[in-house]
Amino acid sequence: MLRNWWNILILAIPSLVSFATQTVTGTVNLIMVGGLGFITIAIVGVSNIIMYNAFAIFSGIGHTVNYLVAQNYGAGDMRKGIERTYLAMMMCLVFAVVIALVGWGAADQILSWTGGSEDLVRQGSFYLELRFYAMAFGIINFAFHGFLRGIGATRMSMVVALISNLLIILLTYAMTFGELGFPKLGLTGAGFAILIGEAVQLLICAYIFFFVLHKRFHTRSRKAIVFQWPEMKLIAFESGKLGVQEFSLSFSMYIFTAFVARLGDRALAANEVALSVMALGFMPAFAFGATATILVGQNVGRGTPHIGRRVGTDTAILGTLFMIILGTVEFFFAETIAHWYSKDPEVYLLAAFLIKVSAYLQIFDGLLNYYAGGLRGIGDTTFLLRISFLVSWVLFVPLAYVCIFILDMGSLGAWLSLYSFLLVFGISVMVRFYRTDWNAVKLKQAEGH
Known part of the structure; x- marks a missing residue:
């Protein structure tokens, strides 16, 4: 058992550092721009939720x-x-263009849908537009990181994340407050910092892969660049299921934020300060979840699913x-x-x-x-899609509405509904894992193979 735990930690700790770096980057950036006022904190927080939704729609490609x-x-x-990775990258490039166009044409309208004040929409529209442009690079980066994790190269993925996120922190400080020879751009500078950081990360990922x-x-073999419809169909179908699953979760969080x-x-x-802090707690969940995918998937490939x-x-x-x-x-x-984020007593x-x-x-989010x-790791994506939709829209959103508006429980009611949702979701997925017939688990193949 100790040997298994050591192997898990070898993969999980770099992933933990990678996710932690991303989370800490968001936290540090929110703290830095927090000095611009609570409206700015709200803009960044709401933009994070919107970008989580934009990312979720296409994140299924990286997970696949x-x-x-x-x-x-x-x-x-x-x-x-490698062939499957090339096909996935083709999909990412198409969707990156779509994301950029949405940011260019509809950022202000999307921000207004959250129900925030007119000041929030007016001050935050261009920042959100820049975040959409950054996300166009981000979904491609996520697919590259999915490849690196799939081969167990979590340390390499960690190094890339560290370089990119440290650059974002440095540029946020410099471009927000006019330091290190950069102009003082305020919240707009923070948006440009994220955009530049994601673009640089894409260049690094491409260099590593190619x-x-x-x-x-x-990886540069021409034989790998082959369009095979059965494989493209498999990737599109699996990506769609995992993307809709993530979007179901993220859009329910968007509705939750609109309620708050x-x-x-x-x-x-x-609410956004608390979510930012709790994201530090979520990072072990993400890291060990990614590790489970790697190890279970590799054991399925080896024909030893019970070890998985x-x-x-x-x-x-x-x-x-x-x-x-x-x-x-x-x-x-x-x-x-909480006091690090805001000096406003009512907020912190x-x-x-x-x-x-x-x-x-x-802990239930961890489960x-x-x-x-x-x-x-075993490709049981259909169940994940179904349970995600069920708990998000039959439990979470209705319960949040009841607790906030009918029972008038305010922010406490909102968060109790959030964790009721995570409790039911976590236990449901855990039960499914142990009730799976592991004798029937096989390598995922495209139709006709």
Whole structure:
């Protein structure tokens, strides 16, 4: 067991650092721009939710590359893995253009749909437009990282994330406040910083894929650039299911944020501060969930799915231990942390209360990520789509509406509905993982193969 745990940590810790770097980047940026006022905090927070939705629609491509390449790697058939990666990149390029066009033509309208004040929409429209442009690069980057994780190169993925996110932090400071020879652009500068960081990350990912990994996997081989309709159909279908699953979750969070916005700009700012802090707690969940996908997928490829089941369980145990440690830190230092974001007493005191409420409840979000990662590893994407839609729209959104507007429970009611949703979702996915017939689990193939 100790050997399994060590192998899990070798993969999980770089992923943890990578996700933590992204989360810390968002946290540091929110703290830096927080000095511009609570309206700015609300703009960045709402924009984060909107971009999460934009990303979610197309994130299924990266998740699909991740688990298919993991299976191909385990089976020793990386030629197929490279072919599938090329097909996925073709899809990403098309969708990147769509995302950029949406940002160019509809950023202000999308921001107004959240129900924020006129000041919020007026000050935040161009910032959101820049975030859409950055997301066009981001979905391609996510697919590249899916490939790296699929082959177990989590340390390489971590280094890329560190370079990109440190650049974003530096540029946010310089371009927001006019330091290091840059003009003082305020919130607009923060938007440009994210755009530049994502563009640089794409250049680094392309260099790694086409040059660093070419000797090992022949990534520049013309034979890999083959359009095969059965494979494209498989990738599109799997990406669609995983994308709709993520979008179902993210859009329900968008509705949730719109509900909270009706409580006022300060309540919305406190909600976004709390979500930003809790994202630090979510990072072990994401990291160990990604590790479960890698190890379960590779074992499916090797023809040893029962070992994948065992490793999936060990991954969940280790991830939960990390969540407990972080939850404890967040609980006892909630007010101090919230005060870093805002000096407005109404904002940081409410945010601190919400952080304490969710410090240990986030363990259920961990269960969701670990076992969903395991199910992705075996290709059980249909169940993930169905349960995501069910709990998001039959439970979460109606319960949030009742708690906020009918029972008049304010921000507390909003967060109790959020964690009721995560509890049911997490347990449902865990039960599915253990009730799966692992004797029937096989390598994912396109129709006709």
